[in-house]
Amino acid sequence: MFEFGPILRTLWRNKTGALLIIVQAALTLGIVSNAAYVVHDRQQLIERPTGIDEQNLFTLRIAQLSNPKSNYQDVIRDLDEIRRLPGVVDASFGNTSPLSNSGSSSDMTNEENPDKPVSVLTDLFSTDSHGLNTLGLKLVSGRFFNDTDIGFSGSVFGNGADLSGIVLTRTLADALFGKDVDVLGKQLMGSTVIGVVEPAMVSYVAQDYATGVAFIANFVANDSLTYIVRCEPGQLSQLMVKVPKLLQKLDPNRIVRNVRPVTEFKQRSYRRHISMVKMLTVTMILVISVTGLGIVGLTLLWGNQRRRQIGIRRALGASRLAVMRYFLTENLLITAIGVVLGVILSLALNQLMVQHYQMSALPLSYILFSMLAVLLLGLLAALVPAWRSSLVSPALATRSV
Amino acid sequence: MLKMEHIAKVFRTDTVATHALRDFSLHVKAGEFVSVTGPSGAGKTTFLNIAGLLEPFDGGSYQLDGISVHGLSDSQRSKLRNEKIGFIFQGFNLIPDLNIFDNVDVPLRYRGFGRAERKRRIEDALAKVGLSARAKHLPSQLSGGQQQRAAIARALAGEPAFLLADEPTGNLDTTMARQVMELLEQINSQGTTIVMVTHDPELARRAQRNIQIVDGEVADLTLRQAV
Ligand SMILES: Nc1ncnc2c1ncn2[C@@H]1O[C@H](COP(=O)(O)OP(=O)(O)OP(=O)(O)O)[C@@H](O)[C@H]1O
Ligand SMILES: [Mg+2]
Numbered sequence: 001m002f003e004f005g006p007i008l009r010t011l012w013r014n015k016t017g018a019l020l021i022i023v024q025a026a027l028t029l030g031i032v033s034n035a036a037y038v039v040h041d042r043q044q045l046i047e048r049p050t051g052i053d054e055q056n057l058f059t060l061r062i063a064q065l066s067n068p069k070s071n072y073q074d075v076i077r078d079l080d081e082i083r084r085l086p087g088v089v090d091a092s093f094g095n096t097s098p099l100s101n102s103g104s105s106s107d108m109t110n111e112e113n114p115d116k117p118v119s120v121l122t123d124l125f126s127t128d129s130h131g132l133n134t135l136g137l138k139l140v141s142g143r144f145f146n147d148t149d150i151g152f153s154g155s156v157f158g159n160g161a162d163l164s165g166i167v168l169t170r171t172l173a174d175a176l177f178g179k180d181v182d183v184l185g186k187q188l189m190g191s192t193v194i195g196v197v198e199p200a201m202v203s204y205v206a207q208d209y210a211t212g213v214a215f216i217a218n219f220v221a222n223d224s225l226t227y228i229v230r231c232e233p234g235q236l237s238q239l240m241v242k243v244p245k246l247l248q249k250l251d252p253n254r255i256v257r258n259v260r261p262v263t264e265f266k267q268r269s270y271r272r273h274i275s276m277v278k279m280l281t282v283t284m285i286l287v288i289s290v291t292g293l294g295i296v297g298l299t300l301l302w303g304n305q306r307r308r309q310i311g312i313r314r315a316l317g318a319s320r321l322a323v324m325r326y327f328l329t330e331n332l333l334i335t336a337i338g339v340v341l342g343v344i345l346s347l348a349l350n351q352l353m354v355q356h357y358q359m360s361a362l363p364l365s366y367i368l369f370s371m372l373a374v375l376l377l378g379l380l381a382a383l384v385p386a387w388r389s390s391l392v393s394p395a396l397a398t399r400s401v
Numbered sequence: 402m403l404k405m406e407h408i409a410k411v412f413r414t415d416t417v418a419t420h421a422l423r424d425f426s427l428h429v430k431a432g433e434f435v436s437v438t439g440p441s442g443a444g445k446t447t448f449l450n451i452a453g454l455l456e457p458f459d460g461g462s463y464q465l466d467g468i469s470v471h472g473l474s475d476s477q478r479s480k481l482r483n484e485k486i487g488f489i490f491q492g493f494n495l496i497p498d499l500n501i502f503d504n505v506d507v508p509l510r511y512r513g514f515g516r517a518e519r520k521r522r523i524e525d526a527l528a529k530v531g532l533s534a535r536a537k538h539l540p541s542q543l544s545g546g547q548q549q550r551a552a553i554a555r556a557l558a559g560e561p562a563f564l565l566a567d568e569p570t571g572n573l574d575t576t577m578a579r580q581v582m583e584l585l586e587q588i589n590s591q592g593t594t595i596v597m598v599t600h601d602p603e604l605a606r607r608a609q610r611n612i613q614i615v616d617g618e619v620a621d622l623t624l625r626q627a628v
Contacts, residue, residue: 003510010498312494315455316508316555317483319476394455394482397494398446398567 007330018334024291025338030345033370035280042273051200053136056231057262059097063255070221087235092130094226101269103203110176120175121209125202126218134230142184142195145217165194172212205269292381299385311396320390327386335378339371402594403429407461421447422617434589436608437598444617445598453565454482483511487556489566493548495540502536505555526554546577566597
């Protein structure tokens with residue numbers, strides 16, 4: 001039924017073309033399995049939940065013309081007026097735009113055991129009592145800030161002792177004090193932990209410490225003071241027009257700038273990863289196309305070179321199906337050899353990435369899937385040329401001398 | 402064995418239609434050795450191709466061993482060709498990439514024989530044509546006469562009832578041609594029906610019956626009716 005033996009012996013006598021396909025199939029497997037893994041890895045990073053309602057958030061900043069610094073009373077008035085607009089869920093200030101990958105980060109240290117202090121790099125995010133609802137955070141225990149908690153320190157964190165309290169994400173609480181330890185009332189950098197919220201990324205994305213956030217209620221009147229507005233679903237774009245108009249009306253003597261949806265910041269923060277995903281996807285498509293076309297070309301060439309032989313086989317009793325089967329089997333054998341070599345290449349490539357780019361080991365499923373994909377590619381690419389070859393008339397055997 | 406009635410075959414190209422066979426009728430009985438002669442372009446190969454199911458025909462009827470071949474599917478026709486017909490060509494038509502053993506094996510694989518059965522048949526056929534020692538040689542490593550004998554072995558291995566040969570000695574010198582002819586006569590004496598196209602009058606005479614094709618028709622009606 002399948003002429004493995006004669007096909008292999010024939011291939012052995014026509015090594016060059018076969019070798020080309022073998023190398024291409026091996027390279028394809030090596031590249032595609034690793035690239036697919038990196039793409040998936042990055043995709044997961046990009047798609048991991050932020051824990052905030054980023055789809056419905058936008059932010060803006062205020063540039064004062066007369067007074068260089070924002071006045072707390074003005075900010076409170078602005079935010080109150082914004083909240084009154086239909087379609088607005090809530091609004092608050094923050095020291096930066098969420099997911100912008102810029103903000104204030106610092107080491108937080110748990111000094112409960114003076115011999116073994118635990119330090120964790122932390123996103124410090126200062127906001128007001130509306131921060132919880134505006135960002136869409138979920139309180140796990142304790143409480144978030146109220147209006148009287150607001151402090152007025154020169155820097156974001158200021159002096160811990162001046163703060164009325166500090167709220168941690170569960171991720172940060174776990175990292176500092178241990179998994180699921182009740183941290184309410186614990187002392188941290190001179191302040192007291194008053195609440196815990198579910199893990200969320202606020203200032204940072206893409207970093208390892210992104211979900212380790214400490215919230216503080218501190219008003220810092222500097223350039224990066226940011227208004228954060230949470231809208232009802234579908235209201236974002238119209239409010240991005242209305243809110244700046246309202247602010248302008250409340251005080252014409254200033255400029256509203258940087259009105260942007262938070263998803264845009266997120267997009268920008270992942271820029272590197274997104275372009276990596278794009279580049280690798282294009283590479284995969286290119287490699288697959290080149291290999292596919294190579295197989296198509298070679299099978300066509302072989303079919304044309306062997307028209308006479310096909311005619312003879314037909315005369316000796318080969319049906320069209322048998323001729324197709326011959327060429328498909330031949331192709332499958334070649335790609336199969338390439339696939340076996342490709343697995344080795346793939347593992348070697350992954351080993352390099354593990355050593356130099358902190359990648360994890362390639363899961364078996366990626367190798368198996370890529371093996372199947374390359375075999376299928378070979379089969380598909382050979383299908384049309386094989387079918388063309390099967391159309392060769394058996395009369396060719398007697399007509400050509 | 403072979404029963405053709407009023408066969409017509411027209412080759413059409415964009416501008417011309419060539420009537421390669423017209424009203425072509427012929428009966429060949431089982432066990433006969435028929436030689437076919439005629440001028441170049443008369444339709445000898447066309448007749449052989451239709452007889453061997455290599456080409457379709459445009460009119461008339463053809464029964465091969467009692468089976469009407471009209472309307473058979475490609476796979477049915479391939480199967481019939483594989484089981485009943487052995488081909489010998491002027492140009493030998495061995496597959497250059499395969500050694501003699503594998504060449505003889507080709508039709509047997511399409512036949513679906515098992516490994517042992519194929520091996521036995523190949524060895525028998527090669528012994529019959531005196532090429533047992535050359536099984537592992539490539540066609541290019543054999544002389545013309547040896548190649549043709551290998552091709553005959555390939556045609557015989559499936560034990561077809563019907564052997565079709567198109568100028569089997571056309572590419573061979575006289576000595577080798579005689580050897581091949583003797584081989585064919587020996588095969589015929591064991592019961593295989595043979596139809597052989599040849600340009601060599603001496604070889605044609607050695608057959609039991611000679612058919613002349615002129616202009617797509619059997620020329621000598623008395624010969625046709627003598628059957
Ligand atoms: N595929 C084809 N297309 C068009 N015309 C063809 C084709 N095959 C054969 N012919 C024509 O059919 C006629 C019969 O050809 P055929 O090959 O049967 O002749 P022949 O008797 O075998 O000749 P020769 O002795 O030279 O081999 C010729 O005129 C030939 O040109
Ligand atoms: Mg001819």
